[in-house]
Amino acid sequence: MFKFKGISSEDMQVVIEEEEHFIARAAQRYEMTEIEGRDGAIFDTLGYSVVERPIYVQCLNINKIDDILSWLNGEGEFEYKGRKTIARFYSELEPQRNTCIRIIDTIFIRNPFWTKVNDEYITVTDTVFNEGNIESRPIIRLEKTNSNTVDVTINGINLQYNFNEDQYVEMDCEDKTIEYEGLNRNRQMIIGYDFPKLDIGENTIIFNSGTNCTVKIKRKDRWLW
DSSP states (O other): OEEETTEEHHHHTEEESOGGGGGOOOOEEEEEEOOTTSSSOEEEEEEEOOEEEEEEEEESOGGGHHHHHHHTSEEEEEEETTEEEEEEEEEEEOOOOSSSOEEEEEEEEEOSOBEESSOOOEEESSEEEEOSSSOBOOEEEEEOSSOSEEEEEETTEEEEEEOTTOSEEEEETTTTEEEETTEEOGGGEEOOSSOOOBOSEEEEEEEOTTOOOEEEEESOOOBOO
16 A cells, blocks of 8 residues: 555555555666776766656546546655655556556656655754664754753764754754744854765764753654665
8 A cells, every 4th residue: 555645545446566666776876987097987976866667557446537647646745664755646547458447557756765654853862873774864953951052063063053032943954954933044053064964873963062952853764765
């Protein structure tokens, strides 16, 4: 079973002929440079491509064809085996194969990474563990405690923040945004070019200069699967 746009395949009465296409591993893009007089080549990695696969959807209830085509149209959140990603379907209805079942011949395209479906903030102290099989770009929430400023290093990236009247701040390390109640707070954060990322396994958190705050993290686990 899978969910797309919050609706399950069971509710829509469809079956995917080859579900393993959902979990095909994304390919890593690269740029290769060969230099005259040098053995081999130089490879620069350029991130991961989307996963694109043909999918055949068996429609068990032919009376729901219109609803199914509408459901599988365009982009939405896709859930499968406890993980989620963003997927896109481009649908075309094939001729009826028999009197009971119709097949939708469609192209399934998804983002290269998966995260947990049930993903809530967890409070961390001196370490945080990425359970996935690839580095993640988490969402980090710093909550004010007994100090108006915080100086913390998360997996080697130093963050210095002045709360002023704010009670917390949220950093999206994927989008590189810093917000409080939807308001931009980038100017109150001292940070280098890069935002924290979490390697596979254990990552360190260090409070500097005796300052303190509560650190909460979500989207800490990410998979290529």
